[in-house]
Amino acid sequence: EDKVVQSPLSLVVHEGDTVTLNCSYEVTNFRSLLWYKQEKKAPTFLFMLTSSGIEKKSGRLSSILDKKELFSILNITATQTGDSAVYLCAVEKYNYGQNFVFGPGTRLSVLP
């Protein structure tokens, strides 16, 4: 059975801290791994990772994929209160059918 696991499930930090969010997966027919940020409404896309070892970066956020060990990390440096959100990890499959498997999310709270 396909599975995406995220840790920690919840995290509280102070502004300026650096955080690392983890995502591990056991999925057949892997195509890509996706990170989303969800505030009050729909998830918004952050990164798509398809190759191992290549870091994707956007401002203070970065992410990397390890396809051998089947995990990805999302780093946020110099956190701000606006980074408070649920961060979702999802795996896209090559599959005629259920294409996306989501993890439970990590709830990040950044205190001033």
Added chain:
Amino acid sequence: NAGVTQTPKFQVLKTGQSMTLQCAQDMNHEYMSWYRQDPGMGLRLIHYSVGAGITDQGEVPNGYNVSRSTTEDFPLRLLSAAPSQTSVYFCASSSTQASGTQYFGPGTRLLVL
């Protein structure tokens, strides 16, 4: 492009009532799906479709029906609402031809009393 649209934004139902949540996309995406999201949980797949006329069950299909008569529309029907169906519902679409993200609608918050 409007992207993925959902209506209504919020709905209150009584137990036993039926209703349809609407979802439409204008990106000509083949793949569309419905998720529900409950507090403390990720997105759970209810039903999905890989193209017009083709639908299948996801992880939590009981109590819901779908149809896909056109590429653009993918309505979700609640046959007889139950309090356990109180949730936030997201519709999403993606292209099956190229690796990429799912595009999410704004969500429908449903309360069943």
